[in-house]
Amino acid sequence: MKTIKHRDLTLIDINDKQTLVISCDSSGGIGEKKDDIIKTTPEVVGYFGAQVSMMEILSFGARPISVIDTLSVEMESTGRRIIKGIKEALEPLEFDIENILTGSSEENFPVSVTGVGITVIGIINKEDFIFPKTKSGLIAALVGVPKVGDEILKNRTDIINIEKLLKLKEKDYIKEILPVGSKGILHEFEEMAKTNNLEAILEKHINKDIYKSAGPSTCVIVSLEKEKFENLKLETPLPVEKIGEFI
Template sequence: MKVRKFRDLTFIEINEEQLLVIACDSSGAIGSKENDIVKVSPDILGYFTTNVALYEILSVGAEPLTIVNTLTVEMNDTGNKIIEGIKKAIEPLSASKDIIITGSTEENFPVCQTGMGITVIGIINTNNWTMPMTKKGAIALVVGLPKLGQEVIADNGKEIFSLKILLELKKYSFIQEILPVGSKGILFELKEMARTNDLDLCIFSDIKVDLYKSAGPATCAIVSIEEEYFDILKDKCPIPINKVAKFY
């Protein structure tokens, strides 16, 4: 059995035809408890935190099998509400009813601040799968905008990345790679995309999106394509798309 890391993912080769893929995310001080800094309903927290790990799994072509939630809150009723958000996050998936949700809560001590971790385990059938790769000459687009905290709630889906948009993007054969952006920002992930494809990176000069800002719960994603397909994608996508770099 071989185990390897790729960016934020872990790949486990369980046999010659199947790979397990593991992604995780965490959140702290976001919720409805006394000492939470960003005040939101627990179901919203569960929804967005789950999305981050789901995006990472789906972007490389894995099918989610199991979602594990590790909650630092009581089950009744904060934990139940977080799990409601987890269930809502997977609704757009055709196999959502087959995904097992499991986890643990804190029942020994009273909690005054919300925290949670999420792990998504997916599977890849390697017989009909090719690892997504960015090619020399491709351009990098940012789909969505980096947003954080209350900005995410206020956006109401107008400018941020979503599972529905990810599933639509995966239908286009001309898209080479999709890489969700998290708290380290767009520039960090651009460099990761270049590094893992053994490419160099040229950042465009006239950029209308903040490359350094945290994208919170993956409110945007980097997409690599040949430049000739840009207008097609821009016309189809309901949220902002910005050219930011070229790989060479």
């Protein structure tokens, strides 16, 4: 059984035909409890926690087969409300969420801070899987806006979600999609180049803060052909900006 790391994903060959793909994310100090730093509902915590891990799996091209929530809170009522948010985030996928979702909660001790971990397991069939690949000559575009904390709560209209990601996946001129998280735009742009043995050439003028955290993956970097950039802008209901190219 071979196991390799690909960016934030773990890939495990389980037989000659299939590979498991594992993604995880966590959050702490965000919720309604006494010592939470960012105050928001448990439903919002669950929604964005599920979004991060699931978008990693979907961007890579794996089919989700299990979602695990590890809740460092009591089930009643915080845990149930977090799970409600998880289910809301996963609605666009139209699968049997009741059977695909499992997890655990903290029932032994009272907690004053909200803590959540989400793991998503996906699977790929080797015979028909096309490994996402960026080639020299393609450009990198940012879709969505990097946001974190209270910024997300104020306005969600300009950030990516699972439904919008699935729309991007339908565009055959997009060669690779990489969600941006807490390490920022520049880090993920360079990571996309590195894993494809390319050099990342950054645009001289970019309207977004390339070092800022994008929190729960509020934007993604896509690689595509230069000629299709205007198509992407016209077809995507989110801010789109060229951030560089690959050589």
